[in-house]
Amino acid sequence: MTDLRCNSQRLxxxxxxxAVFGATPSGGVGRLALTDEDRQARDLFVTWAREAGCEIRIDGVGNIFARRAGTNPAAAPVMTGSHLDTQPLGGxxxxxxxxxxxxxAVRALNDADVHHEKPIDIVCWTDEEGSRFGDGCLGSSAFTGGRTLAETLAMTDADGLSVGSELQRIGYAGPEPVGGYAVDSFFEVHIEQGPILENAGLQIGAVEGAQAATVYEITITGEEGHAGTLPMTLRKDAMRGAxxxxHRVDDVAFEFxxxxxxxxxxxxxRPNSRNTIPGQVVFTIDSRHxxxxxxxxxxARMVAICEEVSNTQGLGLSINVKGHRDSVAFDTQCIQAVRDAANALGIPHMDIYSGAGHDAIYLARTCPAGMIFVPCEDGISHNEAENARPEDLAAGTDVLMHALLARAGRV
Ligand SMILES: [Zn+2]
Structure with a gap:
């Protein structure tokens, strides 16, 4: 039944x-989590999903679940979805x-009157981007037990507004429990946010996994002094150390x-003044492989370099690991379901790794999960110029739909 395709124009x-909600003057979108713009996007999604016959549930962290019923209501759902929020100047x-x-996919299944055994849930995960409350993937992390609901609701933004109070304000503090039930599988389709598929001339990436990531915060302490009076030989300039x-930390990449x-x-x-020798510099290192x-x-190489430089220049140094996640391998059956769907549809594809963080990485902790990438123009993302071709979005949606159907058991 590979003649079953989505409606590209409707998509x-x-x-x-x-894109109207949070539209920026340069053609992008700025739709931070739990703002009025996020609420507008949520409201429209809920309206559309209800019109498509879905039952809506909202959990305590604001994740929205829109269910297309299966013939077996007791079966664990096959889930798909992603996030509605964007970066401040996103696409x-x-x-x-x-x-x-x-x-x-649900609309197309309705049009074709196709049914499946297991329910299919479309999910909007709360605050994937992490631009507002200090960390990303809040909804999927809470759903999979990475952070408790209470801890999540207590997180605050720069104005001191909490996740909990903002969820109440926009009307998305739902009554449903957060996670704690069986999920058959999760599939997320996403733009690649990099140039690999476009350069290969391919429409589909079957995502094998996601990179390990470690974030360091480096604090260098020197001595502030007058830029005009303190001789160069007597300085402890934290900026020179930084x-x-x-420069050398960047070069470490090419050693592997x-x-x-x-x-x-x-x-x-600090003090960030033209005519004061910097007394302290703090910088972050985001590293992934x-x-x-x-x-x-x-x-270890980067840490050794920082220690060597600080010793040579007589500067103070402290290094904190601000965050780490191990690499994630997606479920082999889910990856194969994506490849099989692309093959059945006659869409050339390749295996690919995710360089970015995604909700699917959190879901992979608790259920079989997989991702589908489609190309975006020049690999540009987290940018107002982010763009994708309608035919590529449709190809990704077709592959998703067939992977979902295979997993949910077409009847
Ligand atoms: Zn994303």
């Missing part, structure tokens, strides 16, 4: 309608595509094969 129109496809693909560390990705993206300087042990080896 595209749904993206256009959703029109990151996250929302995974939600709208699930919705379009500059050498940052395949390369890890290493990014210093955040720097704070598909293999946890290789990443640890790269981390």
């Amino acid at each position: 595209w129109n749904a993206h256009t309608a959703m 029109r496809f990151d996250g929302i595509f995974g939600v709208l693909a699930g919705l379009e 500059a050498e560390m940052i 094969e395949p390369y890890p990705v290493i990014t210093v993206g955040h720097v704070r300087v 598909p293999d946890t042990e290789t990443l640890a080896a790269a981390g």
